[in-house]
Structures are given as C-alpha cells and as structure tokens.
Amino acid sequence: MGENNQKIKLLRIMEFLRSESEAGKPVSTNQIINYLKGHNISCERRTLYKDMELLIESGANIVKTELGRENAYYIDEVSLSLAELKILIDAVQATNFITDVKTAELVEKLLAFSGIRRSEIVRDNIVLYNNHKHSNGDIYDNIEQIELAIRQKKQVSFYYFDLDEKKNRVYRKEKKRYITDPVALVFSEDNYYLVAYSQKYQNAVNYRVDRMDTVEVEDTPICEEAQIKKRKTESYTEQVFKMYNGEVEEVTLEFPPELLGAVYDKFGEKTIIRHSDADRLKIKVTVQISPPFFGWLFQFMGKMRILEPPSVLEKYNKCIRDTLE
Structure with a gap:
C-alpha cells in the first residue's frame, strides 16, 4: 500500500472510532475492517492490529479492549453528554444575536462534535422556536x-x-x-x-x-x-444592571416568600436572605438605579417594596407618577 493510501486508511479508522465508539461501546476488529471496505480500502486483520498499535503509539487516545473473542477499540476522549449537547443546542437556538444561518451552522458543528449516535438522538428532538433572530451576519x-x-x-x-x-x-x-x-x-x-x-x-x-x-x-x-x-x-x-447606566446604590428590598424564586433568579442563589417580620423577607443588593430596575420591581405590583434608602424609593415613586401622566 502506498504512503498516501496508508494515511487515508489511518484517517478513516480514526473517523470511524470518533463517530461510532465510546467508553462502554467499543467497536470490534471486524467492524473496522467492514467500514474500511465500505470506503474501498482493503485491510487484513493482521495489518489492522499493526495500524491500531501505530495509532496508539503515536498518541491517539485509543483504548484496546475485547468484545467477545475479538479485539475491540474505542476513543477515550472527553465528549459531550446528551444532556450537555441538548442544552448547548437549545441555548444557541434561543440566542437572538446569532442569525438563522449562523445558528444552523453552529448546531451542525455541535452535532458533528458529538458523534453519529448522539447526534442522531438529539437531531430527532430539536425544536425550532425562535423567530426573533437578528440579521447581522458579521x-x-x-x-x-x-x-x-x-x-x-x-x-x-x-x-x-x-x-x-x-x-x-x-x-x-x-x-x-x-x-x-x-x-x-x-x-x-x-x-x-x-x-x-x-x-x-x-x-x-x-x-x-x-x-x-x-x-x-x-x-x-x-x-x-x-x-x-x-x-x-x-x-x-x-454594576451594569440590565445594560443601563445609573448610580450604584445598596438597596434593601422587602418581599413575601412567594417571590423568593424571582429574587434568586435576578440576584443569584448566594444572596443572603433575612426575615423582616413574620411573613416577609428582605435582602440587601447592589444595583444600578435605572428604568430596568424599576421595571423589574413594578412587575410584582407592590409585593416587592424598597425599604432603604429613601432617595431610591422617591425615584421609584417619581418614575411611576411620570408614567401615569
């Protein structure tokens, strides 16, 4: 076999291992030989053993094991789990700033990286739902x-x-x-x-x-x-709260326990929660005083209250009055 054909054979072997093998699911010697035959590359069992040893000695992350009475191999590389792959693809699709074309390209790259088996499973469950993609292709x-x-x-x-x-x-x-x-x-x-x-x-x-x-x-x-x-x-x-500029203030907020989830979503689960009275909680957070902050407060229709400082409470009340006028 010529040098170029030998290189092609080794590349095809690596291609097959990456797409079809993983820890716990090795591919057998016969499977590799049949795959090569499907690409018009003839290979004897004895020659394949030497090829696999060459790849392993060259640093490929190939693990040799047994499948029945046959030698078997799999790629021992860090790869994405099904859950990780699904989360990444959904995140890409949900992101507005990536165009439709770029989204499709990036999803295909993620699928290709995951191997044929996992990509087929995930591809069957992809849901296209974001119709608000932006148009800047650059x-x-x-x-x-x-x-x-x-x-x-x-x-x-x-x-x-x-x-x-x-x-x-x-x-x-x-x-x-x-x-x-x-x-x-x-x-x-x-x-x-x-x-x-x-x-x-x-x-x-x-x-x-x-x-x-x-x-x-x-x-x-x-x-x-x-x-x-x-x-x-x-x-x-x-400090760049909701991407608006404004004065940075430490604000004390009071709210009922039913809004605890919203507080964790906005300020993180490390936020220190204290009791205000028997049925209300309070937190101290540093935010930029801005329209988005006031908008976030307003959605709770009075259930989320500003306790301190009074100057921020006055700005919030003024914002509401200006909106109603």
Missing part, C-alpha cells in the same frame, strides 16, 4: 475583533447603527466611528454587549455587538482607568 467577526482588542489591551472602533421601520441601518453620529476602551463582552437578556470604559464620561458604556459594523482594533492602548476596570471585570460588569 457577528462572529465583531466578537473576534473585540476579543482581540481586549487581549491586546487596545482600543476598538466601529460604526454603530439602529434599524428603521424598513429594517434599514441608520448609523449614529452620521456614520462616524466610535472609539472606546473595551473591558469585557457580556451576554445579557438574549443579546451580546461590549462593556467599555468611556474616558469622556468616566463611566461604563455599553454597546450591542449585533449593532456594530466594521469593528477594528486600534493601535492606541486602553487608558489606565480601563485597565483597572479590566482587572476587576466581574464586579465592574455586575
């Missing part, structure tokens, strides 16, 4: 450029746009480039955002990645303030 390029800028601690620039009633792009600032100091990429409420530091406002600014066009890494390094924020990325991005 989303991957945008993310890659922003990630590069963050790693290199360089400024990033881009055009920023909205959509009009005909879904045409309307560029802000008369299509002048935005230049900002990137800190982190944050996924929130079905969208992907760039959290950056504004030297002009000396505060956080946020941009939707799917509303960016022609993202480029600049030569200028990010400022010292942005580097400080970058080193404290987790606490900095936590």
